[in-house]
Amino acid sequence: MKTAAPKMTTTRLKAGMTGWLFISIAVIMIAAFYFYPMIQALILSFKTGTGSNLTFNGIDNYKRLFTDSMFITAVKNTFIYLIFQVPLMVILALFISVLLNDKNLKFKGFFRTAIFLPCITSLVAYSVVFKYLFSADGLVNSLLLNLHVIGTPIQWITDPFWAKVTIIIAITWRWTGYNMIFYLSGLQNIDSSIYEAARIDGASPIRQFFSITVPLLKPIILFTSITSTIGTLQLFDEIMNITKGGPGNATSSISQYIYNLSFKYSSDFGYAATVSYSIVIMIIILSIIQFKVAGEKK
Known part of the structure; x- marks a missing residue:
């Protein structure tokens, strides 16, 4: 009996070492290709210069953000997409998931596959397709003209307002099905007896939706809201391939501005890293707000 405890300790130690051995490669890869670049980018954000000729300049890059008109414009545009597109997509995905359940x-x-299919298509390919669909002589204008909805073609790509609408439509089309899958999985885990009891008590389908479905799906709604917010703040492909940030800078996003700073303008990698970390700060702040609004403490 006296030797049982040391043997158990040795067995647990071996089991623990075996577990770490299995995950060690993943841990090393994540550290090398995820955390190390993040730390290097943070250090880079405190430097200035062109190309590889960088010098430390403290927090000057972060001060520059507040006086950079192009950055402010990109932030405004990105938040316009965020304010309109994220609620629209979340509500639409929830509504569709209820219908398909x-x-x-x-x-x-068939319907589930058809709605989910857009989110696995190539970002570049679908963006180019949308660009041609919404061009002045594209299919969308032709259809609206034939149905006598409009009298003259809408300048979807070249008008500042309609260009933003086109971007919002494109993002919503692509990512609604992605969020729908999460809601469908949540709905299928709700006990049907809850709805049966509600129907016996005389609750209408609308009452059941707001009193049962929405409260029980609140964690998933919070998750999809946060992930959609993160994705919208990182919006890049649609902007580059549909409008290229135009007309003027009417549709430019923060991520596109980071690209321009790094590769289009004189390569200011230090300031580009600063703008990148501004997205991180925005994500943290908005995530905290969403947790507070949802009442989640964990």
């Missing part, structure tokens, strides 16, 4: 609906598999 109906047991009596036929061809559910």
